[in-house]
Amino acid sequence: MKNAAECDTELTLAIDAMGGDAGPEPVVGGVALAVAKGLKAKFLFYGDEAQLRPLIANAKGLDESSIQHADNVVAMTDKPSHVIRRGRDTSMWGAMTAVKEGKAQAVVSCGNTGALMALSRTQLRMIEGIDRPAVTALWPTPRGRSVVLDVGANVEADENQLVQFAIMGEAFYRAVAGVAKPTVGLLNVGAEDLKGHELIRTAARVLREADPDMAFMGFVEGDDISKGTVDVVVTDGFTGNIALKSAEGAARLVGGWVREALRGTINAKFGALFMAPGLRKLKDRIDPSSNNGGVFLGVNGIVVKSHGGADARGVASAVNMAARLAGENFRDEVAETVKAVRRRRASIAEAVETEQEIKAAAV
Amino acid sequence: MKNAAECDTELTLAIDAMGGDAGPEPVVGGVALAVAKGLKAKFLFYGDEAQLRPLIANAKGLDESSIQHADNVVAMTDKPSHVIRRGRDTSMWGAMTAVKEGKAQAVVSCGNTGALMALSRTQLRMIEGIDRPAVTALWPTPRGRSVVLDVGANVEADENQLVQFAIMGEAFYRAVAGVAKPTVGLLNVGAEDLKGHELIRTAARVLREADPDMAFMGFVEGDDISKGTVDVVVTDGFTGNIALKSAEGAARLVGGWVREALRGTINAKFGALFMAPGLRKLKDRIDPSSNNGGVFLGVNGIVVKSHGGADARGVASAVNMAARLAGENFRDEVAETVKAVRRRRASIAEAVETEQEIKAAAV
Numbered sequence: 239m240k241n242a243a244e245c246d247t248e249l250t251l252a253i254d255a256m257g258g259d260a261g262p263e264p265v266v267g268g269v270a271l272a273v274a275k276g277l278k279a280k281f282l283f284y285g286d287e288a289q290l291r292p293l294i295a296n297a298k299g300l301d302e303s304s305i306q307h308a309d310n311v312v313a314m315t316d317k318p319s320h321v322i323r324r325g326r327d328t329s330m331w332g333a334m335t336a337v338k339e340g341k342a343q344a345v346v347s348c349g350n351t352g353a354l355m356a357l358s359r360t361q362l363r364m365i366e367g368i369d370r371p372a373v374t375a376l377w378p379t380p381r382g383r384s385v386v387l388d389v390g391a392n393v394e395a396d397e398n399q400l401v402q403f404a405i406m407g408e409a410f411y412r413a414v415a416g417v418a419k420p421t422v423g424l425l426n427v428g429a430e431d432l433k434g435h436e437l438i439r440t441a442a443r444v445l446r447e448a449d450p451d452m453a454f455m456g457f458v459e460g461d462d463i464s465k466g467t468v469d470v471v472v473t474d475g476f477t478g479n480i481a482l483k484s485a486e487g488a489a490r491l492v493g494g495w496v497r498e499a500l501r502g503t504i505n506a507k508f509g510a511l512f513m514a515p516g517l518r519k520l521k522d523r524i525d526p527s528s529n530n531g532g533v534f535l536g537v538n539g540i541v542v543k544s545h546g547g548a549d550a551r552g553v554a555s556a557v558n559m560a561a562r563l564a565g566e567n568f569r570d571e572v573a574e575t576v577k578a579v580r581r582r583r584a585s586i587a588e589a590v591e592t593e594q595e596i597k598a599a600a601v
Numbered sequence: 602m603k604n605a606a607e608c609d610t611e612l613t614l615a616i617d618a619m620g621g622d623a624g625p626e627p628v629v630g631g632v633a634l635a636v637a638k639g640l641k642a643k644f645l646f647y648g649d650e651a652q653l654r655p656l657i658a659n660a661k662g663l664d665e666s667s668i669q670h671a672d673n674v675v676a677m678t679d680k681p682s683h684v685i686r687r688g689r690d691t692s693m694w695g696a697m698t699a700v701k702e703g704k705a706q707a708v709v710s711c712g713n714t715g716a717l718m719a720l721s722r723t724q725l726r727m728i729e730g731i732d733r734p735a736v737t738a739l740w741p742t743p744r745g746r747s748v749v750l751d752v753g754a755n756v757e758a759d760e761n762q763l764v765q766f767a768i769m770g771e772a773f774y775r776a777v778a779g780v781a782k783p784t785v786g787l788l789n790v791g792a793e794d795l796k797g798h799e800l801i802r803t804a805a806r807v808l809r810e811a812d813p814d815m816a817f818m819g820f821v822e823g824d825d826i827s828k829g830t831v832d833v834v835v836t837d838g839f840t841g842n843i844a845l846k847s848a849e850g851a852a853r854l855v856g857g858w859v860r861e862a863l864r865g866t867i868n869a870k871f872g873a874l875f876m877a878p879g880l881r882k883l884k885d886r887i888d889p890s891s892n893n894g895g896v897f898l899g900v901n902g903i904v905v906k907s908h909g910g911a912d913a914r915g916v917a918s919a920v921n922m923a924a925r926l927a928g929e930n931f932r933d934e935v936a937e938t939v940k941a942v943r944r945r946r947a948s949i950a951e952a953v954e955t956e957q958e959i960k961a962a963a964v
Contacts, residue, residue: 380857393798427753427842433757435839460846464854476798477843479790480836483823484844485851491827492855492887494743499883516862523858599823 248280252333255285256311257349259547262289265348268544268553270297275554277561278298282336284308284329302423307519308332312349314546318356330354334361337539343564344540346531346556354543355391355534364540365569367576370395371536373475373543374410376529379466385411386425386463387535388475389482395474400424400441401449405575406535407470408452413558413566415469423458425470425477441472448582449575493524527552531559534571538597540564611643614822614923615696615705618648619674620712620912625652628711631907632915633660638917640924645699647671647692671695674711678821681719693717697724700902706927707903709894709919717906718754718897723900728932730939733758734899735766736838736906737773738845739892742829748774749788749792749826751838752845752899758837763787764805768938769898770833776929777922778832786821786831788840804835811945812938856887894919896926898935903927 253578262285269281281303283290289304303424308329308520312321325331330349331421334357336342347354355371364371385419387397387407395403398562411420424442426434434457445454460481463471473481500517522528527545530552540563544556616632618625620685632644646653653668673693675684688694689839695890697720699705710717718734727734734750750770752786753760758766767785774783787805789797795818808817818831823844828833836844863873863880871881885891890908893915897904907919 304947380854393790396809425843427756427839427848460843460848461850461853463847464850473843476790478907480788480823480840480844483791484826484848485823486853487824487827488848489855490824491741491743492852492859495883495886496855496859499880516864520858520862524855 249278249564250280250282250336250342251557251564252282252284252336252345253557254330254347254349255283256308256329257289257314257347257546258544258553259314259348260294262286264548264550266290266293266297266300267550268548269303269557270300270334271550272557272561273299277558279561280304281304282333282342284336286329298468306332306336309387312353314350316350318350318352318355322356322360323352325353325357330357333559334358334541338362338542344542344560346542346544346553346560348544348546348548348553348556350546351390351543354541357574358432358534358537358539358541362537362541364577365536365538366573367580368402368406368536368572369399369589370402371534372406373534374407375478375530375532377463377471377485378468378523378529379464379480381466382415383529384463384466384469384471385414386471386478386482388473389478389532390475391534392475397437397440397444400438400474401444401579402471402536402576404441404445404452404454404470404472405449405579406572407446407472409568409572409575410533410535410563411470413568417469419453420469421453421455421467421470422470423462424454425463425471425473425481426457426459428459444579447586448579450488451575471494489524496520525551528555531556531577534561534562538569609705612641612924612927613643613645613699613705614920614927615645615647615699615708616671616920617693617696617708617710617712617717618646618653619671619911620677620710620717621694621907621916622677622711625649625656627911627913628916629653629656629660629663630913631911632920633663634913634917635924636662640921641816642924643667645669645696645705647695647699648674665825669695669699672701675716677713679716680712681713681715683898684713684716685719685723688716688720693720697904700904701725705904707923709905709907709915709916709923711907711909711911711919713909717904721897721900721902721904722804725900725904728899728901728939730943731769731899731935731938732762733765734897735769735897736897737770738841738895739847740826740834740845741886741892742827744829746778746858746892747826747829747832747834748777749834749836749841749845751836752841752895753838754897755838757839760800760803760807763835763837764807764942765899767804767808767815767817767833768812768942769928769935770835772931772935773896773898773926774832776926776931780832782816783832784816785833785835786818786825788826788834788836788844789820789822791822807942807946810949811942834872845888852887859883869941876891888914889913891918894922896922901932 255265284306287307294300310327312328333345337345338361368369371391373391375389391453435591532543542560618628622763649670650670673690675691696708700708701724734754736754737748737750738752895906905919905923
């Protein structure tokens with residue numbers, strides 16, 4: 239699977255145009271928006287031709303795109319197992335197959351997360367040495383953006399999977415942000431006497447001892463995410479999902495208070511006029527669509543999941559993320575690092591055993 | 602332990618004046634602030650007499666308070682086990698003993714969380730039927746405030762403990778907010794195919810079937826906390842701590858953006874003047890000190906933990922929380938509900954078994 243490298247003169251993205259909450263309109267609109275803002279790519283739109291044709295004809299800059307008709311759509315309520323068995327005629331299946339067959343370098347879908355995950359795993363297969371996929375989320379910080387993973391692919395993760403997530407997150411951040419040596423932290427609680435589960439402590443020890451090239455900074459706490467203390471925050475999908483949604487909820491609450499403060503009095507309304515440019519920037523920053531686009535790491539291909547309810551701006555963010563990753567080949571890097579860490583870990587364990595044997599013999 | 606009821610003509614609070622990051626000054630200042638705002642109570646200040654005497658003499662409204670000298674202070678880095686064995690001469694130990702001996706109805710401390718928890722458990726003992734304590738956090742919502750628990754007492758919680766947390770949180774919310782039937786939800790992730798760990802599902806089933814008096818609303822997600830979807834959000838201490846701190850971090854980030862938007866241009870500065878009243882309210886809302894004061898539920902007494910770095914306003918919030926709870930006797934209610942749920946749960950399990958036996962016999 240080196241499609242990105244082979245085809246990098248021409249970027250092609252497969253778009254599942256149907257699975258979102260609002261149908262194909264914001265999807266086509268989002269792709270057109272990304273093109274209007276400078277993205278150069280060809281698009282394969284998978285979905286209902288009758289609906290897609292007028293949308294694409296009316297959009298600007300999509301002349302080179304093509305429609306791949308699909309009779310069916312994966313519903314948000316479909317079980318992943320059902321989609322794997324019977325979803326061959328859906329737009330999601332079609333778009334995923336395009337990546338599998340090398341017709342496109344990445345796929346973007348606003349559809350059912352579980353089904354997209356299941357199709358990614360079964361069609362693209364896992365990277366060697368990675369047990370389970372992880373979903374990324376970009377998180378705004380005062381320094382730019384951090385990445386948090388896993389935010390929902392798995393409810394549980396053992397110490398080996400946390401180590402794999404850290405390696406994948408580091409490679410992902412390097413590819414996305416162009417930072418040579420991203421800093422990595424494991425999400426934990428702070429109270430001295432209860433520093434996390436045993437398995438998080440083990441994962442920290444492995445990362446410290448068996449991945450000497452990683453800038454591993456140890457444990458970080460919930461408030462460190464928004465501070466940007468590290469570039470890559472690693473946790474299990476249960477905790478990551480709740481951290482992300484709790485923070486989004488809090489940001490939205492504060493955003494509501496700001497609006498209220500601005501609307502409160504006649505004076506406030508008058509005052510708000512003077513501040514308009516600063517406020518627009520603030521609105522853009524709070525707007526979650528600028529961070530839309532979760533990447534499924536761990537599978538052999540670029541799969542970007544857009545929020546089901548994303549508007550055109552949100553879809554454009556997801557499409558840009560897919561385009562940025564399509565040229566990067568971080569999967570080989572991940573496979574190699576995972577292998578090296580496993581080897582070093584085994585030799586560390588062996589050294590410890592030998593040491594213990596020597597001590598035991600000396601007694 | 603019915604001190605609160607016996608002494609409710611006169612409220613006395615034990616204050617560990619020494620353990621916070623900034624020493625006794627913000628503690629005494631916070632108590633004085635609470636008194637200035639209308640709190641009627643006597644205070645027993647535990648700590649270094651030489652430091653406390655001038656602070657209390659200079660504060661208004663503390664004439665009836667007394668100083669209980671303690672030679673020593675629990676440091677933030679002290680291990681809880683060390684404090685239990687050797688902490689007899691500390692201000693924290695003294696203040697806790699005051700509650701144990703009925704000299705005060707509640708204790709407030711800004712000190713070492715683990716040590717305060719260990720002293721609470723060993724000196725006050727657990728409520729019958731409660732395995733482990735849980736720490737509460739008040740969380741602002743558009744409707745007022747919700748309570749989230751556990752936010753850090755235990756890194757893990759099994760299904761029985763989650764049920765106990767739900768029962769304690771419900772009784773706590775009723776006592777604090779005066780709501781007859783608070784709504785309760787279990788924190789979970791949303792994706793259809795991975796609805797949480799098995800143990801959260803079991804806890805939900807038990808609450809639904811064995812506590813028919815509770816307004817149990819099922820699962821809630823991270824963003825539901827700030828929406829105020831339910832009054833009481835139940836989770837384990839690991840997830841709760843990370844959700845709380847992630848949200849605080851996000852709120853602080855957005856608050857920083859707001860300040861930046863207001864300072865951005867000369868126009869913005871001029872505009873900000875017009876909006877001042879709305880902005881002051883906004884600042885108060887974002888200020889975390891108004892929600893300061895985590896209560897240790899599950900022990901036989903009222904123990905309120907203030908943030909170690911709390912300023913006078915934060916300490917005043919914690920003191921007010923202690924005063925509000927001191928008159929309430931929700932511990933008996935908790936013990937009775939836990940017992941009833943356990944009984945009903947056993948009989949439900951028995952009914953299921955009988956049903957299965959009948960079916961098996963019929964085959």
